[in-house]
Amino acid sequence: MSELFQLLLTDEIEEELSWQERALCAQTDPESFFPEKGGSTREAKKVCLSCEVRTECLEYALANDERFGIWGGLSERERRRLKKGVL
Template identity: 85%
Template sequence: MDTEMFHADAEEMGWQDRALCAQTDPEAFFPEKGGSTREAKRVCLTCEVRDECLEYALAHDERFGIWGGLSERERRKVKKRAV
């Protein structure tokens, strides 16, 4: 494995170690269809890595869950506006 590539990936993902969602119930961030996203979004509001999380989700086309305080539908809208 290319150690430079591994280091870059680890650096890119370092924000996840500081994410508040890693310290809470993961099911809140992946609710059942029609389930509430309120709890997850409340956690995201005070998370220091919210921006990095959202950037990651947008860059990697995450289709499920709450990332950076936004649902998949909300992230789609953000992507459309950016085009």
């Protein structure tokens, strides 16, 4: 790969992930976003409700098939339903 192509690719990836720096979850306890099986998702979803990058977060999770945790205010089960068109 040429150096220019690598720089462009790196810039593109950094731009795509820049939303993560503004995410409220980055400023809170990460454990609440990855609860134990059967654990409450309430606190994490509450944080997501007021997060300015909620949409980008959910899009990322869906595009990358994130299987664990709360992303964009939705649990694993809710994201699966969304992908299937049930939600």
